[in-house]
Amino acid sequence: MDFIYNTWAWYVAGPLIAITMFLLIKMGKKFGMSSNLRTMCSIGGAGKFVDFFKFDWKKDVWNLYVVAGVIVGGFLALQFLTPTAPQIHPDVVLQLQDLSITSTNTSFLPTELFSLESLLTLKGFTIILIGGFLVGFGARYAGGCTSGHAISGLSNLQLPSLIAVIGFFIGGFVMIHLIFPLIF
Amino acid sequence: MKSFVSFFSIGLFLGILFIKSEVASWFRIYEMFQFKSFHMYGIIGSAIALGIIIIKYLKYSQAKDFDGKDITIKPKEKGFTRYIVGGIIFGLGWALAGACPGPMYVLIGTFLPSILVLILGALLGTFVYGLFKNKLPH
Numbered sequence: 406m407d408f409i410y411n412t413w414a415w416y417v418a419g420p421l422i423a424i425t426m427f428l429l430i431k432m433g434k435k436f437g438m439s440s441n442l443r444t445m446c447s448i449g450g451a452g453k454f455v456d457f458f459k460f461d462w463k464k465d466v467w468n469l470y471v472v473a474g475v476i477v478g479g480f481l482a483l484q485f486l487t488p489t490a491p492q493i494h495p496d497v498v499l500q501l502q503d504l505s506i507t508s509t510n511t512s513f514l515p516t517e518l519f520s521l522e523s524l525l526t527l528k529g530f531t532i533i534l535i536g537g538f539l540v541g542f543g544a545r546y547a548g549g550c551t552s553g554h555a556i557s558g559l560s561n562l563q564l565p566s567l568i569a570v571i572g573f574f575i576g577g578f579v580m581i582h583l584i585f586p587l588i589f
Numbered sequence: 590m591k592s593f594v595s596f597f598s599i600g601l602f603l604g605i606l607f608i609k610s611e612v613a614s615w616f617r618i619y620e621m622f623q624f625k626s627f628h629m630y631g632i633i634g635s636a637i638a639l640g641i642i643i644i645k646y647l648k649y650s651q652a653k654d655f656d657g658k659d660i661t662i663k664p665k666e667k668g669f670t671r672y673i674v675g676g677i678i679f680g681l682g683w684a685l686a687g688a689c690p691g692p693m694y695v696l697i698g699t700f701l702p703s704i705l706v707l708i709l710g711a712l713l714g715t716f717v718y719g720l721f722k723n724k725l726p727h
Contacts, residue, residue: 409609412609412610412611413606413609413610414631415610415627415628415629415630415631415632415635416631416635417610418606418609418610418612418632418635418636419631419632419633419634419635419636419638419639420635420636420639421602421606422606422632422636423635423636423637423638423639423640423643424639425599425602425603425606426636426640426643427643427647428599429599430643430647430654430660430662431652431654431655431660432595432596432599432654432655433654433655433656433658433660435662435663438689438690438691438694439689439690439715441690442690442711442712442715443715443719445712446712446715446716446719449712451716451719454720455716455719455720455722457718457719457720457722458716458719467592467596468596470592470593470596470597470600471596471597471599471600471603472600472694473597473600474596474597474598474599474600474601474602474603474604475600475601475603475604475607475691475694475695476600476604476694476695476697476698477597477600477601477604478600478601478602478603478604478605478606478607478608478695479604479605479607479608479613479694479695479696479697479698480604480697480698481601481604481605481698482604482605482607482608482609482695482698483608483695483698483699484698486605486608486609487608487609491611491614491616491617493616493617493619493620493625493626494620494623494625494626496623496625497616497619497620497623497625497626500623501616501619509616513608513611513613513614513699514614514615514616514687514696514699514701515615515616515687518615518687518703519615519699519701519703519704520701520703521701521702521703523703524701524702524703524706529703530706532685533686533703533706533707533710534706534707534709534710534713535682535685535710536682536685536686536687536688536707536710537682537686537693537706537707537708537709537710537711537712537713537714538682538710538711538713538714538717539678539679539681539682539685539686539714540679540682540683540686540688540689540690540693540710540711540714541682541690541710541711541712541713541714541715541716541718542678542679542682542714542715542717542718543675543676543677543678543679543680543681543682543714544675544679544689544690544711544714544715545675545714545715545718545719546671546674546675546678546679546718546725547671547672547674547675547676547678547679548665548666548671548672548675549665550679550689550690550691551633551683551689551690551691552689552690552691554665554676555633555637556633556636556637556640557640558665559637559640559641560636560637560640560641560643560644561640561644561662561664562641562644563664563665564665564667565665565666565667565668565672566665566672568669568672568673568676569672569673569675569676569679570676571673571676572672572673572674572675572676572677572678572679572680573676573677573679573680573683574622574680575673575676575677575680576676576677576678576679576680576681576682576683576684577618577621577622577680577681577683577684578622578680578684579677579680579681580622580680580681580684580685581619581622581623581684582622584681584685
């Protein structure tokens, strides 16, 4: 059972992601985790205001079934299969201490950012909301996220996906090295 | 119903995978952007490596899907601006929130209200993109 409880190694997790992509293609679909956000906007009635959301979302309901599974799977794994927090590189633990984040190696997410106490502060709430906003906006602008571009697109040797993934990493480096020191 | 069960099962598996491989952990994303661990690069890299082989095989063998229909993998539209600008915006959010869209849903299981705010933000971002789509360079 140790195999289930310990962190899954990269050489297990990576191939399993590729196999998931394979299964979705064999089921006549594709692997991408952000287009469901558009589907949800459409179901919520966004098509009344914006043409981008006026599409036959019933054809895309399958991706909401996947989301439902992801939510339940995450719940099961977090509650029953994950006794230890991610163990992060010691250098990174120190770097995070400089940013006043000390829940490293004891928690799955930094409590300094995600706890209810933090959410109830203006700064904490803003960070979370803007983080989500940039992910949603950027994913649709770029036409895909980590799964749609980095995994599906690069597996299909798509140049646009390579450009998008380079963008992901430019954005990530800028955030962590230039913006984090300003906000934390 | 059959389609619900099969797609739900795929999601269930992915949800467990996102947690057990820790790709849904903010700390792992931070560590990745600090270049301090091979873990995330190994996951993405090995997924792509096997993915390339799978796609090549599917194309070469002209495989059918489970329903017996031809498999067509749509190429991404050509372009530059939308991919680089959209990509950078996405990357900023990925690093700040420490989660991309799949992991966001997974984290609902933490029962932290902040995750719902995060998803609300992502929906809002998607909506605002739709609102300004025609005004943005693509």
